[in-house]
Amino acid sequence: MGARQELTKAFEGRAEAVEANGPPLVGLFGDGCPEALVAGAGGRAVDVKAAPLQDVPEVSAVARVVEPFMDGFARRFLHRFAAGAFSRFAAILFCRDDVAALAAYQYALELRRQGRVAPGPRLILWNLLHGTSDALHAFNLSEAERALAELHEVLGAVPDAARTEGALVREARRQAACAALEESGLSARERYVFRNAGRWLAPEHHAALLENLVPKGIATRRRAALVGAATDTPALVGLCDDVRLGLTDLTPYGQGWPACHAGPGNLPGLLRSVSEAPLHIRTNPPARFGAALDAGISGCDLVISAVDGNDDSFGWELPRLRRSLSVPLVDLGFRPFRPDEGWLSDARAQIEEALT
Amino acid sequence: MSCAKAATAHQRDWLKGLRGRITAGEPFAFVNADTPHELFHFMDVPMVTNQWWSAVISAKQQAPYYFDFMEQEGFHAHLPKYSSLGLIAQIEGDAARQPWGGLPAPALLCARASSDEHPRIFQRWAEETGAPLHVISAPAVPDPAPEWWAHARKDWEALYGTARLDLVVAEMRDLITALEALAGRAFDEAAFAAYMAAIDRQERILEEVSGMIAAAPQVPMGIGEQMPNVMIPQWHRGSDWAIAHAERFRDEVADRIASGESVCENERIRMMWIGAGLWFDTDFYRAFEASHGAVFAWSMYLPFAADGYIRACHGDPLRALAARVSAMNEQLHQPPWVNAWLVREARRARIDVALMLIPEHDRFSGYGSLFAKQALEEAGVTVIEIWSDMVDPRAWDRASVEAQVKKALDEI
Numbered sequence: 001m002g003a004r005q006e007l008t009k010a011f012e013g014r015a016e017a018v019e020a021n022g023p024p025l026v027g028l029f030g031d032g033c034p035e036a037l038v039a040g041a042g043g044r045a046v047d048v049k050a051a052p053l054q055d056v057p058e059v060s061a062v063a064r065v066v067e068p069f070m071d072g073f074a075r076r077f078l079h080r081f082a083a084g085a086f087s088r089f090a091a092i093l094f095c096r097d098d099v100a101a102l103a104a105y106q107y108a109l110e111l112r113r114q115g116r117v118a119p120g121p122r123l124i125l126w127n128l129l130h131g132t133s134d135a136l137h138a139f140n141l142s143e144a145e146r147a148l149a150e151l152h153e154v155l156g157a158v159p160d161a162a163r164t165e166g167a168l169v170r171e172a173r174r175q176a177a178c179a180a181l182e183e184s185g186l187s188a189r190e191r192y193v194f195r196n197a198g199r200w201l202a203p204e205h206h207a208a209l210l211e212n213l214v215p216k217g218i219a220t221r222r223r224a225a226l227v228g229a230a231t232d233t234p235a236l237v238g239l240c241d242d243v244r245l246g247l248t249d250l251t252p253y254g255q256g257w258p259a260c261h262a263g264p265g266n267l268p269g270l271l272r273s274v275s276e277a278p279l280h281i282r283t284n285p286p287a288r289f290g291a292a293l294d295a296g297i298s299g300c301d302l303v304i305s306a307v308d309g310n311d312d313s314f315g316w317e318l319p320r321l322r323r324s325l326s327v328p329l330v331d332l333g334f335r336p337f338r339p340d341e342g343w344l345s346d347a348r349a350q351i352e353e354a355l356t
Numbered sequence: 357m358s359c360a361k362a363a364t365a366h367q368r369d370w371l372k373g374l375r376g377r378i379t380a381g382e383p384f385a386f387v388n389a390d391t392p393h394e395l396f397h398f399m400d401v402p403m404v405t406n407q408w409w410s411a412v413i414s415a416k417q418q419a420p421y422y423f424d425f426m427e428q429e430g431f432h433a434h435l436p437k438y439s440s441l442g443l444i445a446q447i448e449g450d451a452a453r454q455p456w457g458g459l460p461a462p463a464l465l466c467a468r469a470s471s472d473e474h475p476r477i478f479q480r481w482a483e484e485t486g487a488p489l490h491v492i493s494a495p496a497v498p499d500p501a502p503e504w505w506a507h508a509r510k511d512w513e514a515l516y517g518t519a520r521l522d523l524v525v526a527e528m529r530d531l532i533t534a535l536e537a538l539a540g541r542a543f544d545e546a547a548f549a550a551y552m553a554a555i556d557r558q559e560r561i562l563e564e565v566s567g568m569i570a571a572a573p574q575v576p577m578g579i580g581e582q583m584p585n586v587m588i589p590q591w592h593r594g595s596d597w598a599i600a601h602a603e604r605f606r607d608e609v610a611d612r613i614a615s616g617e618s619v620c621e622n623e624r625i626r627m628m629w630i631g632a633g634l635w636f637d638t639d640f641y642r643a644f645e646a647s648h649g650a651v652f653a654w655s656m657y658l659p660f661a662a663d664g665y666i667r668a669c670h671g672d673p674l675r676a677l678a679a680r681v682s683a684m685n686e687q688l689h690q691p692p693w694v695n696a697w698l699v700r701e702a703r704r705a706r707i708d709v710a711l712m713l714i715p716e717h718d719r720f721s722g723y724g725s726l727f728a729k730q731a732l733e734e735a736g737v738t739v740i741e742i743w744s745d746m747v748d749p750r751a752w753d754r755a756s757v758e759a760q761v762k763k764a765l766d767e768i
Binding site (some may be wrong): 064066286333 | 429430431432434436445472473476477478482489491495500502506519522523527530691692695714716717719720722723725726727730742
């Protein structure tokens with residue numbers, strides 16, 4: 001199987017297709033926990049937030065307690081969790097900074113406490129906050145030590161600095177490969193798929209596959225910034241390819257991962273670098289996010305926005321953006337969790353109209 | 357109730373004074389409901405609470421206009437409403453349309469990051485007014501104990517976690533520094549300890565009232581009367597007036613129970629109202645008394661005065677305040693806290709039916725609703741879901757909801 005096929009297969013297979021034939025699997029719901037820390041604890045990090053491309057059947061114990069306005073990622077995760085999709089996993093870490101993770105954690109924990117789901121992986125809260133104050137960093141360090149102690153306990157591993165250092169080296173190689181991917185001239189859709197495929201691949205293998213890709217140029221005329229809520233498919237990204245737009249993807253599954261895990265080898269420094277990344281909707285002070293968003297958009301010819309129907313955060317930015325931008329803003333409104341052809345066709349028409 | 361009238365009159369006078377201070381140019385703070393109000397009261401910095409201001413605008417039936425405007429401005433229709441009405445009125449800019457002729461620019465803004473909209477709304481407010489913004493963090497509790505109320509009064513260090521309390525205390529100290537600059541005086545921690553003790557005393561009086569109402573043969577007053585008698589002294593918590601009022605309230609409730617007074621002589625069904633108030637239609641609370649003998653015996657504001665507020669100081673009043681604030685909203689909305697507490701309360705108040713307000717576009721307030729519904733039903737309580745916003749009446753169909761409730765009550 002070639003690199004492209006293997007990357008695509010990993011991307012489409014999601015957590016359900018990851019084979020448990022190495023270190024114990026540790027699910028990650030959200031991007032706030034550096035994956036090297038999981039590897040350093042003796043586990044293999046696997047994204048569990050992104051859902052299979054085909055929805056799985058609902059579990060009645062979950063359907064009874066999940067409100068219809070719950071985040072689509074959290075709802076799908078809970079059904080997968082109750083159906084035993086993660087029974088092979090040793091633990092799942094829920095990153096508090098992810099907009100869907102806390103509800104997913106609390107509901108999963110409560111379903112288990114009430115005995116409505118079968119025993120399964122240990123559920124651990126990764127309680128990292130975003131911001132810059134010393135008090136916040138002290139909190140993050142304390143909570144990271146707690147969560148890692150829980151992880152070590154469930155994995156039966158003792159803290160091992162050398163193992164973590166090795167994992168950071170492998171992550172650094174992956175990040176370099178991802179950075180090269182962004183400059184490769186491959187389409188935005190391919191870059192999105194190949195980069196995010198690494199969420200379900202070991203970092204060194206992911207890096208090796210990316211390093212084997214042959215760049216193929218694509219000529220783009222103008223550049224768009226993609227903003228809004230998280231989406232785990234390249235549907236909208238692919239639209240930008242179709243209309244020959246270069247892309248700066250500022251959404252949560254955009255260019256951030258895995259660079260959001262970069263940092264020094266010591267735990268306080270690594271946590272600080274994650275928590276101080278300004279392009280995070282929950283950063284404190286909140287003005288930092290707006291400034292980072294504006295900086296990311298700078299130089300683009302067009303801004304495209306789409307949010308979830310249950311968004312309660314990014315939507316507050318749109319009128320400000322509309323007023324302040326000197327380039328067109330295409331507000332695509334609510335994006336379905338899995339956009340269909342009709343929605344994409346309407347979106348394409350709006351983007352093309354803005355480009356004329 | 358005569359004490360309800362006294363509370364309302366006091367609040368009217370106090371608001372008049374507050375409005376006078378604010379419109380005369382005295383610096384004031386605009387704050388969210390789950391922030392440490394105690395610090396503002398203690399430092400005598402005038403304060404307007406965001407959700408209260410929303411309720412005032414809504415009660416004046418201005419919400420539909422503002423929410424239509426909100427969508428015209430480009431805010432999408434599914435954004436939360438309860439916390440944003442004041443901001444939208446500010447952006448709309450016609451002060452004459454607003455209560456009090458609008459608010460001048462605050463000197464300080466304070467929110468808690470208990471849900472995602474709060475920092476963003478307050479950031480917009482800061483951009484509109486130029487006021488500095490303080491955001492108190494709301495980190496989660498990794499292992500939430502279901503029976504939080506049994507631990508929160510004394511054992512709060514273990515319940516909420518040392519790291520979490522350290523963070524909230526540090527952030528409150530930053531806020532205190534800002535308040536000292538506004539007030540022109542230093543924060544007196546010893547006096548603050550006395551103030552916190554007074555608040556605990558007040559909450560214990562309200563706890564007595566809650567117990568009396570729960571145990572009374574019939575409900576002695578409707579929640580429409582209960583709410584001002586609780587919320588207004590809570591607004592002024594720890595003041596001499598608030599404590600005296602809580603005592604008057606307790607005594608009047610005791611007299612009513614002793615003399616056999618009740619809201620509904622034909623009381624047959626005891627109900628609980630779950631969620632914030634239905635601020636644009638408060639008459640709704642009495643709609644089922646004549647037809648079904650169904651009376652609201654419970655709303656969260658009275659019992660939460662004790663469980664949500666009493667926190668032993670252990671020699672560190674600021675840390676006790678952090679314990680009060682650090683999970684205030686979460687205990688009312690997140691599993692397992694909300695479901696366990698509501699079942700305990702339903703049993704204590706001998707509840708037959710719960711009306712549960714579920715605001716679909718205020719996700720933080722809506723979360724945990726169906727866990728609570730399931731737990732209450734398993735405890736033998738009939739639960740009726742009321743899908744509505746607290747302040748946005750545009751989709752509210754009173755006749756339809758009344759019919760829905762009456763149909764369920766017919767089957768009791």
